Amino acid sequence: xxxxxxxxxxxxxxxxxxxxxxxxxxxxxxxxxxxxxxxxxxxxxxxxxxxxxxxxxxxxxxxxxxxxxxxxxxxxxxxxxxxxxxxxxxxxxxxxxxxxxxxxxxxxxxxxxxxxxxxxxxxxxxxxxxxxxxxxxxxxxxxxxxxxxxxxxxxxxxxxxxxxxxxxxxxxxxxxxxxxxxxxxxxxxxxxxxxxxxxxxxxxxxxxxxxxxxxxxxxxxxxxxxxxxxxxxxxxxxxxxxxxxxxxxxxxxxxxxxxxxxxxxxxxxxxxxxxxxxxxxxxxxxxxxxxxxxxxxxxxxxxxxxxxxxxxxx
Numbered sequence: 001x002x003x004x005x006x007x008x009x010x011x012x013x014x015x016x017x018x019x020x021x022x023x024x025x026x027x028x029x030x031x032x033x034x035x036x037x038x039x040x041x042x043x044x045x046x047x048x049x050x051x052x053x054x055x056x057x058x059x060x061x062x063x064x065x066x067x068x069x070x071x072x073x074x075x076x077x078x079x080x081x082x083x084x085x086x087x088x089x090x091x092x093x094x095x096x097x098x099x100x101x102x103x104x105x106x107x108x109x110x111x112x113x114x115x116x117x118x119x120x121x122x123x124x125x126x127x128x129x130x131x132x133x134x135x136x137x138x139x140x141x142x143x144x145x146x147x148x149x150x151x152x153x154x155x156x157x158x159x160x161x162x163x164x165x166x167x168x169x170x171x172x173x174x175x176x177x178x179x180x181x182x183x184x185x186x187x188x189x190x191x192x193x194x195x196x197x198x199x200x201x202x203x204x205x206x207x208x209x210x211x212x213x214x215x216x217x218x219x220x221x222x223x224x225x226x227x228x229x230x231x232x233x234x235x236x237x238x239x240x241x242x243x244x245x246x247x248x249x250x251x252x253x254x255x256x257x258x259x260x261x262x263x264x265x266x267x268x269x270x271x272x273x274x275x276x277x278x279x280x281x282x283x284x285x286x287x288x289x290x291x292x293x294x295x296x297x298x299x300x301x302x303x304x305x306x307x308x309x310x311x312x313x314x
């Protein structure tokens with residue numbers, strides 16, 4: 001930016017003396033041009049992104065993607081490339097709203113329960129009914145049971161769609177109901193197909209509900225059930241969680257081949273129906289996964305009911 005100093009005369013060969021008044025006028029004009037250029041530059045570099053919100057969002061995403069579930073302040077700030085004092089302030093604010101939880105003993109951070117209420121609102125607004133509807137109806141009609149779709153959200157499974165059977169006596173649960181990922185047949189169906197490190201992380205927990213209450217858990221039997229499920233593609237619960245109510249569950253995969261939920265039926269059907277109904281559940285789960293873009297030849301094999309033993313792969 002060019003300025004002409006106030007009150008100083010300057011001589012040129014052609015113009016002679018430039019008065020201080022003229023200098024003031026020219027200086028003002030020149031400053032105006034400079035301001036306009038500065039404003040144009042500011043407008044061109046404006047992105048509309050609020051840095052603090054951007055950093056808070058990246059911290060939440062970092063915590064969600066971290067395999068170890070919990071992270072300390074140093075690792076978080078290194079991952080999102082922000083100063084520790086800034087990271088601490090953001091985490092403190094997120095704690096206030098329950099979006100982040102701090103472990104006072106370990107001084108580590110993890111995602112907070114405040115996110116669950118937000119995610120539940122998202123689930124309520126997603127049109128799962130139109131996507132899953134035809135598959136759930138087919139499943140309910142063929143098994144005379146309530147068919148449900150549950151999707152994984154951290155350490156829980158949320159029921160996001162259902163189809164009740166046209167039956168005098170029915171069993172059901174509400175949309176939005178949350179189960180522990182270690183709960184019953186659908187928990188076994190999901191855990192059986194998790195990557196090995198995630199599977200071990202869950203199975204090492206002190207309280208698991210695969211067989212009902214934590215006190216009823218039989219780890220030796222559970223290990224055998226997980227092995228069978230990874231081969232056959234389905235898991236069962238024969239009245240263990242609720243007497244007289246049986247459940248058959250099969251995992252679901254998306255277009256990336258990633259495990260994202262479970263398709264399962266609940267009903268008062270007899271134990272003798274399990275071979276027939278399990279085949280139906282597996283076949284509908286395969287069809288649903290194919291609808292979502294899963295590569296059936298890679299996700300499902302020819303072994304037993306059609307599932308491939310994926311081992312530590314997901």
